Amino acid sequence: MGENYRREPVEYISESGAASRGKPIDTVGVCGLGYIGLPLVAALAKVGFKVIGCDTDGKKVKTLSSTYRADDMYEPGLNEALSVYRDSIAFTSDYSHMMQRSQAIVVCVGTPVHGNAPILDQIDSCLGSIAGTLKKGQLVVLRSTVPPGFTLNHARPLLEKKSGKKIGKDFFLAYCPERTIEGVSLHELLELPKIVAGVDERSYELASEVFGRLGRVVKTPSVTVAELCKIADNTYRTLNIAFANEFASLCEALGVDSYDVVYSVNTAYERTKIFRPGLGAAGPCLPKDSKIAAYLSRENHLDVFSSLLNSCEMSNDRVDRQLKEITKEFMTKNSLRTPKVGILGVAFKGWPETDDVRGSEGVELLEYIEKNYPKARIQIFDPYVKQVKGKKVFRSVRTTVEGANLILMMTDHPSIMNIDIKELVKSAGSPVLVVDCWHNLSRPGLPNRDDVQVYSVGKGWSN
Numbered sequence: 001m002g003e004n005y006r007r008e009p010v011e012y013i014s015e016s017g018a019a020s021r022g023k024p025i026d027t028v029g030v031c032g033l034g035y036i037g038l039p040l041v042a043a044l045a046k047v048g049f050k051v052i053g054c055d056t057d058g059k060k061v062k063t064l065s066s067t068y069r070a071d072d073m074y075e076p077g078l079n080e081a082l083s084v085y086r087d088s089i090a091f092t093s094d095y096s097h098m099m100q101r102s103q104a105i106v107v108c109v110g111t112p113v114h115g116n117a118p119i120l121d122q123i124d125s126c127l128g129s130i131a132g133t134l135k136k137g138q139l140v141v142l143r144s145t146v147p148p149g150f151t152l153n154h155a156r157p158l159l160e161k162k163s164g165k166k167i168g169k170d171f172f173l174a175y176c177p178e179r180t181i182e183g184v185s186l187h188e189l190l191e192l193p194k195i196v197a198g199v200d201e202r203s204y205e206l207a208s209e210v211f212g213r214l215g216r217v218v219k220t221p222s223v224t225v226a227e228l229c230k231i232a233d234n235t236y237r238t239l240n241i242a243f244a245n246e247f248a249s250l251c252e253a254l255g256v257d258s259y260d261v262v263y264s265v266n267t268a269y270e271r272t273k274i275f276r277p278g279l280g281a282a283g284p285c286l287p288k289d290s291k292i293a294a295y296l297s298r299e300n301h302l303d304v305f306s307s308l309l310n311s312c313e314m315s316n317d318r319v320d321r322q323l324k325e326i327t328k329e330f331m332t333k334n335s336l337r338t339p340k341v342g343i344l345g346v347a348f349k350g351w352p353e354t355d356d357v358r359g360s361e362g363v364e365l366l367e368y369i370e371k372n373y374p375k376a377r378i379q380i381f382d383p384y385v386k387q388v389k390g391k392k393v394f395r396s397v398r399t400t401v402e403g404a405n406l407i408l409m410m411t412d413h414p415s416i417m418n419i420d421i422k423e424l425v426k427s428a429g430s431p432v433l434v435v436d437c438w439h440n441l442s443r444p445g446l447p448n449r450d451d452v453q454v455y456s457v458g459k460g461w462s463n
């Protein structure tokens with residue numbers, strides 16, 4: 001291979017961002033104040049921008065404007081940052097207010113997936129509102145997850161048509177995907193490299209003027225490449241999760257604890273980094289990208305990639321199905337008509353910590369039990385979730401598992417890791433099945449009781 005083999009497709013620029021031609025950007029509007037938009041508001045204020053956060057949820061805007069706190073969302077450091085930089089931050093539901101004052105607008109509204117396609121009504125409505133009041137020279141940056149081609153073939157014509165303005169002459173457009181994860185997003189916003197692409201060079205320069213202030217920018221050749229980068233990031237992780245879980249079931253079949261394999265392989269060996277087996281890809285974002293990739297591979301007749309991604313989805317479903325089957329078998333075998341169930345961890349993940357229950361495996365199992373065992377008494381523990389499906393959430397593991405016949409350890413939150421099984425089942429009911437989804441239990445050491453059964457994902461039955 002010649003020197004050309006090492007083509008560098010990207011260009012890094014300094015933290016100060018691209019050299020500004022014309023008046024530097026000093027005010028940035030952020031549309032959509034959810035788990036992604038609100039931390040971005042705080043981070044942009046921290047690096048010196050004035051920021052106007054805009055959301056159609058009037059109640060949210062009212063609370064934020066009066067308290068500078070996001071009490072309906074747990075994100076470490078967010079409330080502190082909103083409070084420290086409050087003089088640089090304003091909130092509104094009024095697009096014209098934001099558009100009047102901002103030189104750049106970043107779109108962070110939701111794009112939930114239905115089936116395999118993202119629902120684009122929030123982003124369409126947001127772009128429509130932006131187009132209605134677009135001013136000369138403004139930059140629009142899309143940050144929400146979108147299907148590849150959206151910025152160029154959908155957002156661009158929509159903005160041009162509704163505003164009557166021309167891209168590259170009257171206004172500018174870029175795509176800069178969100179790569180942070182909930183629970184550490186404020187930290188990651190300043191640490192992770194930012195993929196930035198513009199529909200033209202000036203759009204890129206302006207977008208990197210904003211995002212370069214937050215740290216290193218990766219100049220990406222086109223907005224479609226940048227959109228695909230988002231899909232690639234999460235699809236890659238989803239494949240790795242499926243690999244970890246399926247490899248774990250092989251270990252289970254061979255009577256080996258898969259964690260022993262994972263830890264031994266990963267230790268001091270950078271070349272292989274196997275994920276820990278657990279419950280599969282969960283949450284509001286991770287599974288979305290592989291669904292979009294699966295849809296696109298089907299549309300483009302890429303049978304192998306399509307079946308690879310389908311297998312991933314099957315792997316995800318398999319783990320869920322297996323837990324439901326284990327639950328059903330246990331209930332039937334023990335004729336439990338009014339079982340008591342303790343669910344430990346109901347956010348979509350335990351670490352980094354979050355209160356987000358969207359796409360949570362714990363919620364899915366809760367719904368399954370409610371539907372199939374209407375007389376079951378279900379208690380839930382989670383450190384940050386306030387309530388789920390109208391149910392109170394306890395902050396004490398001990399209270400949650402008191403009298404329980406079924407204890408489901410659904411996340412890897414530190415407060416439910418390294419738990420001694422003997423302690424856990426001390427006040428539980430009889431019989432009791434403990435389902436350990438993330439290697440939560442400290443080992444070794446099972447209680448010397450015939451009425452206790454333990455199933456661990458990636459290890460199998462312990463007795």
Ligand SMILES: NC(=O)c1ccc[n+]([C@@H]2O[C@H](COP(=O)([O-])OP(=O)(O)OC[C@H]3O[C@@H](n4cnc5c(N)ncnc54)[C@H](O)[C@@H]3O)[C@@H](O)[C@H]2O)c1
Binds near residue numbers: 031056125178284288
């Ligand atoms: N949450 C994650 O972990 C994560 C990670 C990477 C990327 N993303 C992507 O970021 C985007 C936002 O995700 P999120 O989790 O913050 O969503 P979210 O549901 O928490 O927040 C969306 C916000 O947008 C507001 N909104 C809806 N329509 C609006 C409009 N027309 N104008 C202004 N505000 C509007 C909603 O009221 C809500 O506050 C999605 O596309 C998602 O795929 C999310």
